Amino acid sequence: MPRAFNKDMKTAIIAPIGTSPPVITAGIDALDEPVSDLVLLATKDEQVLAGCDVVKLGLKSRYPRIRVHVELLPFDDISSDVENLTFMAIAARVIKKERESYGCERILLNVAGGRKNMCITLALLGQLLNVDGVYHIVNHEVKLFNQHLERMRPTMMRLFRAEKEEDKIMIYADNREMFEYILYPPKNEYELIRIPTLPYPVSYISSLLSRVVFDPYMLNEEDCSLLLHHGILERQGNNLYISDYGAKFLDVLVGKG
Structure with missing residues (x-):
């Protein structure tokens, strides 16, 4: 059964990421408990990878102790049973690795980002592998939020294409106020919803x-x-x-x- 939260436990969040990176950072911000590890399940799409860079820098600024790892997927979307099973296998290995190699006693899934079919598959897999919670995020002002995000898209791509890490850090620092506005919106503007799950012993x-x-x-x-x-x-x-x-x-x- 799910483990009760203990402040001394290591907690990992595993999350597919799409072109809207704020659902990752806002999810961590709203969780209101320490997170030690974040694994982003990402395709090789440039906008998705740019989002990964922004999430890393945004967390480094506000939650510097979180270890962020990107797990690259071998496809842009699930379009067959074979690809779906491949995605499940990758996600299952990630869950196992977080538990066994990194000592994370709690595993949470954020299924607010990434492709819809990946999120559905991940939520179902989470029940079978006895994760400790599956979460989704609903934004009350989606249109306005998307406008702010698209305004920052060119800057996100410039950050992604910067060759040196120090240049990425500088671009983030120069635009910190706008980045943090979209990455950490006021908590009354969105809801973190726990999806009911029935874990299997x-x-x-x-x-x-x-x-x-x-x-x-x-x-x-x-x-x-x-x-x-x-x-x-x-x-x-x-x-x-x-x-x-x-x-x-x-x-x-x-x-x-």
Whole structure:
């Protein structure tokens, strides 16, 4: 079950990022609890990468202790089952790495940025991997907010194209007031919404996977019916076996994808 917040715990936020970087920084600002790590799931689109640079500098200015890492995705959008499973595998590895390599006891997902299908997939994966919360952000003045953001877009791209880190820092510093206005809007202008999730106990998932892989005939009738209905298992006569899709999906869940 989700772990209760403890101020001594390390907390990681994992977030797809699109062309609106403020949803990342505003989400951290609204969370009102210490965050130790931020992992941005980013495509190679230049506007997205420019947003990553701005988020890094914006957090360095206000939350200098947060470690920021960018995980580059091998596509601009999910357009097939294969790409969706690839995205799930990358996200699952990131969650595992934050827990095991960086010692983060709490994992939170911010699904307010990035492509819609990535965010949906990430939220569902979070339940299966027992993350501690899934959040979305709603801005009360979307049109006005977007106008301010687009006004800063040329400066963001100039910052991104600067070759030296010190030049990036200087561009941010010269425009700090406007950058921080869009990155950290007043908290009464938006809502941080917790998406209801029902986490699956690790023991249940482990037991289910073991039965599916090694002896599907040990599954109870309900589990077997659901797995058949969702294409994880297939039946041929009296024989049960894992489908190709099911095998790839299970690889994601056990960290082999």
